[in-house]
Amino acid sequence: MNSFPIIRVITKLLIPYILLFGLYVQFHGDFGPGGGFQAGVIFAAALILYGLVYGLPAVHKVAPPKVIEKLTALGLLVYAGTGLACMLLGGNFLDYDVLNHGILTENHFLPEGQHLGIFLVELGVGITVTAVMTMIFYAFAGRERVTS
Amino acid sequence: MIEQLPVLVIVIPLMAAPLFVLIGNRKLVLLLTQLVCWTVFGITVSLLSRMQYGPISYELGGWPSPYGIVYNVDYLSAFVMLFVSGLGAIVITYAPKSIDKEVHHSKHTLFYASYLLCMTGLLGMCITGDLFNVFVFLEISSLSSYALISLGKTRRAPLAALHYLIIGTVGATFFLIGIGLLYQMTGTLNMADIASRLQAVESSRTMLVAFAFMTVGLFIKMAVFPLHTWLPNAYTYAPSVVTCFIAATATKVSVYAFIRLIYVIFTPQFAFERLPLDSALMAFSLVGIFVASAAAIYQTNIKRLLAYSSVAQIGYMLLGISMSNVGGLTAGITHMFNHALIKGGLFMVVGCFALRIGSLKLEDLRGAGKTMPLTSFAWVVGGLGLIGVPMTAGFVSKWLLLTSALSLELWPVAVLMLLSSLLAVVYIWRVVEILYFSPASHLAKTAKEAPMAMLIPTYIVIGSTIVFGCWTVYSAGIAHAAAESLLGITQMGGVQ
Numbered sequence: 169m170n171s172f173p174i175i176r177v178i179t180k181l182l183i184p185y186i187l188l189f190g191l192y193v194q195f196h197g198d199f200g201p202g203g204g205f206q207a208g209v210i211f212a213a214a215l216i217l218y219g220l221v222y223g224l225p226a227v228h229k230v231a232p233p234k235v236i237e238k239l240t241a242l243g244l245l246v247y248a249g250t251g252l253a254c255m256l257l258g259g260n261f262l263d264y265d266v267l268n269h270g271i272l273t274e275n276h277f278l279p280e281g282q283h284l285g286i287f288l289v290e291l292g293v294g295i296t297v298t299a300v301m302t303m304i305f306y307a308f309a310g311r312e313r314v315t316s
Numbered sequence: 317m318i319e320q321l322p323v324l325v326i327v328i329p330l331m332a333a334p335l336f337v338l339i340g341n342r343k344l345v346l347l348l349t350q351l352v353c354w355t356v357f358g359i360t361v362s363l364l365s366r367m368q369y370g371p372i373s374y375e376l377g378g379w380p381s382p383y384g385i386v387y388n389v390d391y392l393s394a395f396v397m398l399f400v401s402g403l404g405a406i407v408i409t410y411a412p413k414s415i416d417k418e419v420h421h422s423k424h425t426l427f428y429a430s431y432l433l434c435m436t437g438l439l440g441m442c443i444t445g446d447l448f449n450v451f452v453f454l455e456i457s458s459l460s461s462y463a464l465i466s467l468g469k470t471r472r473a474p475l476a477a478l479h480y481l482i483i484g485t486v487g488a489t490f491f492l493i494g495i496g497l498l499y500q501m502t503g504t505l506n507m508a509d510i511a512s513r514l515q516a517v518e519s520s521r522t523m524l525v526a527f528a529f530m531t532v533g534l535f536i537k538m539a540v541f542p543l544h545t546w547l548p549n550a551y552t553y554a555p556s557v558v559t560c561f562i563a564a565t566a567t568k569v570s571v572y573a574f575i576r577l578i579y580v581i582f583t584p585q586f587a588f589e590r591l592p593l594d595s596a597l598m599a600f601s602l603v604g605i606f607v608a609s610a611a612a613i614y615q616t617n618i619k620r621l622l623a624y625s626s627v628a629q630i631g632y633m634l635l636g637i638s639m640s641n642v643g644g645l646t647a648g649i650t651h652m653f654n655h656a657l658i659k660g661g662l663f664m665v666v667g668c669f670a671l672r673i674g675s676l677k678l679e680d681l682r683g684a685g686k687t688m689p690l691t692s693f694a695w696v697v698g699g700l701g702l703i704g705v706p707m708t709a710g711f712v713s714k715w716l717l718l719t720s721a722l723s724l725e726l727w728p729v730a731v732l733m734l735l736s737s738l739l740a741v742v743y744i745w746r747v748v749e750i751l752y753f754s755p756a757s758h759l760a761k762t763a764k765e766a767p768m769a770m771l772i773p774t775y776i777v778i779g780s781t782i783v784f785g786c787w788t789v790y791s792a793g794i795a796h797a798a799a800e801s802l803l804g805i806t807q808m809g810g811v812q
Contacts, residue, residue, distance in 0.1 A: 241334030241429075248331045254377075261323040263378035 208297025243296025487536030541604025683756025
């Protein structure tokens, strides 16, 4: 696609807004429609668009396959880690109520338990979905081993 | 922490898997995987030992029962989890040398991560009390097993995995359609809650359709006779270690889900009296036992031979379930356990052959009894168990099944069962003859005995089939308690 200036310019214009919209869907998921899954897909769409237009080597520079592979695991760990933290604080697995913490919540540094729990869990989902979507794209576009 | 044990069974392997991908060091990950598997096994042992004080339920996220997801541990689920995690642990202890030979080094950490995810899925299907959660765990275990199977050495492995993926997805989709219809009719996904609301809508056509979809979906996953086509290839071309684990556990857990479906969600009255599922099950099982055993006799690959035998053995479990009395159900559940040990053990023996001989064709195994005496002897002992010779685990479950069939005066079933054991004699003996009484092939002549690191776990599993053939307190005893609580005879029956 290197010979199509219009596509290249439009892509460059679009990508920041796609990323921003992804972040909006991610962080507004607590109040409105959205959440980690949708945000992850939108975020990955930006990477995939970049890859389609500028080629695989360019997008590999932005999001190296090795890092993407680790991010897949990291997202799941964030999710399960939130659950584990709830258990360590004395509740059941994923019982966000125990994430309440007097001072920080009162001064609005951090949201209260249920809110904070959902936020962290959705963050984990977002990371994993972005990484998995990108990895699928790499696997099909590269037709070579993504890992190794 | 004691009250958190039910969720730790799931969370520990679930969190370990991504952690291992982050660590990425082959040797370290192997050690940690073994550690995790044995820890999970320890937890399931302690869960089962608590069963004498009654069933445990655990509310995820602190949400009360019909609204949130609940994990239930009772005799049946604790028993199935025990042997799933036990075999998972012993197989991964046996695994390193075999994996080293059969799986590309760059894939090792992903292999161990998938192995743990597969175990998570299987354990999750046992423990959860939420129907949708069963589907999610079913998919976790299936997807990771597709990945594991595709890691086989030959180029046929990915093809077998793809075949399994397509058929397995159809099965899972059917199961999900059934869940959707049930949810539409009852407005809840909690198994106990669905069961209590079903009475009102039992006669509707939607219920029949839901039940049919779920049954067929699980039949595919169990590899019941006419729907078993994915199984032989998947078992044959997967790496040996994967075959050991999946053959020993995966189909059993689907049988477990089927038992839950019939005895906890829908009632036996609905499945067996309003619908003729009991006679259908009996017919499928008996035809399956004969056809698959006969197919096993004609195989030229030892792994494929055992795979067909697995299809046949599922028949015995379903036969027990279809009898719908304590005796039959006990026999079915006991056979799940005994067959897991026997088939796990036999596939471990096959893994030893694969390591030293490098080929699993029967003609290449000729005369291996001389160069690999310990491995070959393990085959003989495990084979006797599969046939059901007295003093082996296989005998216990077949005896229970036989007495139960006789008490229901199902004479033809009893006779056919005994005849089918003769087919098992044929295919086991065929291998024994090749191992001991044939002139050695050039591959077998130069083979060395399998390493102790693999033989000891193999002998532990094979030896346990003898132990549980003589001493049945913890196999048939617990199965009996599980069967009684399923049929609602006693809610808190202790181990006899």
